[in-house]
Amino acid sequence: MDGVIAANDARNRADWKVGVDIGGTFIDFCALEARSGRIASLKVLTTPEDPGAELMTGLNLLAEREGLDPKQMTRFVHGTTVGINTIIQRKGARLALFTNAGFEDVIELARLRMPDMYSLFCSRPDPLISRDMVFGIPARMRADGSESRAPDLAAVERAVALAKANGAQGIIVAFLHSWRNAAQEASVKAAVARLAPDLFVFCSAEVWPVIREYERSSTAILNGYVHPRVSGYLTALEGRLEGLGAPARPMLTKSNGGLMNAAEGKHACVNMLLSGTASGVIGASWLARQAGQDRVLTLDIGGTSADFALIIDGEPQFGTGELIGEFPLHIPSVSVSSIGIGGGSIASVDAQGVLRVGPESAGSTPGPACYGRGGERPTVTDAMVVCGWLGHSEMAYGQLQIDTGLAHRAVGDLAARLGRPIEQTAQAILDIAVSEMFVEVEKLASRAGVDLRDFTLMPFGGGGPMLGAFLARELGMRHVMAPRRPGVVSALGGLVADLRGDFIRTIFSPLSAVSLAGICEAFEALACEGRDWLAAQGHDAAAELNLSCDMRYVGQSYEIEVVVAPEWLADGGAAAIAQAFHLTHERLYDFQDPDGEIELVNVRLSAIGAGPKLSFPEVDVIDAPAVPARRLAVYTGLSVETIDLHDRQALLPGGMFHGPAVVVQEDTTFVIPAGAQASVDRHLNLLLTFGEGTHV
DSSP, rough: HHHHHHHHHHSOOOOOEEEEEEOOSSEEEEEEEEETTEEEEEEEOOOOTTTTHHHHHHHHHHHHHHOGGGGEEEHHHHHHHHHHHHHHOOOOOOEEEEEEOOOHHHHHHTTTEEEEETHHHHHHOOOSOOOOOEEEEEEEEESSEEEEEEEOOOHHHHHHHHHTTTOOSSSEOOTTTTTOOHHHHHHHHHHHHHHHSSSEEEHHHOOOSSHHHHHHHHHHHHHHHHHHHHHHHHHHHHHHHTTTTOOOOEEEEEETEEEEEHHHTTTTTGGGGTHHHHHHHHHHHHHHHTOOOOOEEEEESSSSSSEEEEEETTTOOOESOOOTTTTESSSEEEEEEEOOOOHHHHHOTTTSOOEEEEEEEOTTTTOOOOOOOOOOBBBBBHHHHHHHHOOSSTTOOOOOOOOOHHHHHHHHHHHHHTTTTHHHHHHHHHHHHHHHEEEEEEHHHHHHHHGGGEEEEETTTTHHHHHHHHHHHTTOEEEEEESGGGHHHHHHHHOOOOEEEEEEEEEEEETTTHHHHHHHHHHHHHHHHHHHHHHTTTOOOOOOEEEEEEEETTTTTOOOEEEEHHHHHHHHHHHHHHHHHHHHHHHHOOOOOOOEEEEEEEEEEEEEEOOOOOOOOOOOOOOOOOOOEEEEEESSSSSSEEEEEEEEOOOOTTTTEEESEEEOSSSSSSEOOOOOOOEEEETTEEEEEEEEOOOO
């Protein structure tokens, strides 16, 4: 009898799966009760002075409002900005770099490129390791992996003593050709551990074993720079969850859109630097597939920035070289372009009397003036309030009440300086914000070679639905899709993400039938590494292994990534790989050389362990008219108009209405300009369609 009761209790117990994402202003929660399909979401203001405290606040609020019991939490996925903020604010560890004698300037020389070659005022960022903390160690590994000179351990001992005397907390070891043979780095690491066990040590070949010493060194430096703060944060996170009695062990979102466990995150910190932006694109691509949308431009606007990404054939795009603050990240990551325009972006007048918006942001503290938290400078959010688009309902799940008087005071001060009416000034702030995003999106589309008129815009984040339709109209995009809960899409991305590990080997050989054996051997080694990694993450089901090669024509300086089918290797298909390279090169550059000699630089493997298959219930279409909650006055750019305000909760599938209009909901406000027809689909997405030629 006791066994039957226990079984019934187990069946009746809730099964909560929680995704959490921390942005610059809010921490977002998306919680799914898997047995009932019920979804709960929440936003909480961040606490920069006490990272992690907002997490506990949110979980407590979910417990009070939704009945979430941490003891019934079987999955917990977390995206955090601790790493990237550490770099942007330059509050990371004091590091020393051990490299080959004669190559001490590797991180200052970098690639001898200026960030903006056309700017007379452009300057390169100061490196994260100052020149006095770079130590040359007599040692040399040849390009073929043979040792020319063993590391001088006496020099290592002197360097360790100097590094400690100068306050080093950790050491990065990056030697030439360690991608081919990492033995010298390993021996120096062992020596440092013996001489100074209180210092942490990372080797470049351990972090990312790729050819090109600058890229390999800088990646290892980023990893070490954020290590103490990330490791401390994750240790505290594990302690907080254990204190709540949560059975779920925390998983972390990664820059590549996948997941890893917290234990790995403590040492593979570089893999989670872009976790928030990546998980937003993963959540958006999942929602797009659910709605049958296969070509999507995502627009994620938070308090400090706007992030853009392309979803093609239902899948996010990947790349390397994404910027972390001022520094490039050379590991695979979801391709995201960012600009410093968000809801908290501050509007100001420069010395020439020109109105500027961003990149400075009010953040969460003090925040926009209308939040009533001490902010006095006008922001994009304040401009929305002055125009009348915002301020008609509670924001952030009731945590914020908009003070329209404070918004008018902040924008009014700016209007007085410009000598313009307050509504025109507010509209100018919005126009500048949209135009700044327009320029960045056009760059993205040009690089990808796509026509955005064939895409649907998906705005999310707290600010995406506020400005997204205006941007779509300017870009000539006819379709916009706003998810049911756009404010927590990044948190949802963590819930639906898979485990994903990326692995690389540098081969650096001509592509031929002769070299194919070495390529196959490298892929086999990576496959074993990938399966072992998935097992360490606790994944014991089938694994998906995706293969690719970095290739180029002989004489080219940089390579392109080419997807490789496993059967080509089994069939001895060097010709198939070559043909795939030619076609990829032609697609990217409108050119191929069928007779050109091909060089294979790297082989790559992504090991993917599928996460739980989640689904949201569909709702039957009800042909019910969309009845506005009330009417309100809004300055639409030329004059004040009286428009409809709709409550998102009251909009049923099949309901239709026309812009201009405002839709209010718990996590954001959706602004719908004139010329757009709105409707609700079976997934409760709000769809906009602009008529032909709609443009302002």
